[in-house]
Amino acid sequence: MFTGIIEAVGHIANIQAKQGDLQLRIHTATLDMSDVKLGDSIATNGVCLTVIRVHENGFSADVSRESLAHTQIGSWQTGHAVNLEKALLPTSRMGGHIVSGHVDGVGQIRQRQLDARSLRLSVSAPESLRKYIAAKGSITVDGVSLTANALTDDGFELNLVPHTAEQTTLLHAQVGQQVHLEVDMIARYLEQLLRGDSHQPRTNRISQAFLAQNGFWK
Numbered sequence: 372m373f374t375g376i377i378e379a380v381g382h383i384a385n386i387q388a389k390q391g392d393l394q395l396r397i398h399t400a401t402l403d404m405s406d407v408k409l410g411d412s413i414a415t416n417g418v419c420l421t422v423i424r425v426h427e428n429g430f431s432a433d434v435s436r437e438s439l440a441h442t443q444i445g446s447w448q449t450g451h452a453v454n455l456e457k458a459l460l461p462t463s464r465m466g467g468h469i470v471s472g473h474v475d476g477v478g479q480i481r482q483r484q485l486d487a488r489s490l491r492l493s494v495s496a497p498e499s500l501r502k503y504i505a506a507k508g509s510i511t512v513d514g515v516s517l518t519a520n521a522l523t524d525d526g527f528e529l530n531l532v533p534h535t536a537e538q539t540t541l542l543h544a545q546v547g548q549q550v551h552l553e554v555d556m557i558a559r560y561l562e563q564l565l566r567g568d569s570h571q572p573r574t575n576r577i578s579q580a581f582l583a584q585n586g587f588w589k
Contacts, residue, residue, distance in 0.1 A: 380454060454514040502562075513539070
């Protein structure tokens with residue numbers, strides 16, 4: 372699990388094809404690797420990668436065909452900048468929101484403009500994900516925990532304060548650039564609860580009416 376609070380910006384040091392999938396070597400720059408061991412998880416532009424080797428200045432990770440099919444990793448080249456975050460510890464502060472590191476879809480930067488010292492971005496999202504995105508709700512963009520300021524016809528708008536922009540790759544995000552999106556997992560689980568188990572009798576399913584009667588829905 373992660374929080375979406377980026378700890379360092381690294382870059383892809385090497386990409387190696389491996390029997391149909393990829394192995395990445397990632398230079399972690401200022402990320403503290405002293406407590407990282409084999410099997411640990413590091414979110415890389417929002418993708419949860421497993422450390423298979425620790426180097427003096429980074430780590431290596433395998434990328435499966437499943438991950439390649441649902442992310443932009445296949446288009447990365449050596450030198451590509453990436454947001455990095457180590458997995459959440461029980462003692463860590465929850466500075467962002469609960470992030471799983473499982474990319475739900477790929478969006479695209481539609482507009483970019485400065486607003487005083489802030490950076491405003493308009494991002495499109497796949498139609499299948501828009502129902503999970505709420506105004507003033509949490510959204511993860513390339514691993515960064517952000518708030519959707521407002522909804523648009525094809526996605527949402529973001530406002531990045533100077534610190535967030537300067538400490539992540541989003542400072543250099545350009546119109547047309549594709550980004551990894553992960554929606555708030557609470558929204559996904561709530562939908563599953565509302566759907567219920569199709570193998571159970573309908574009377575046992577959780578519904579909006581049931582949630583309202585028990586104070587969980589207004």
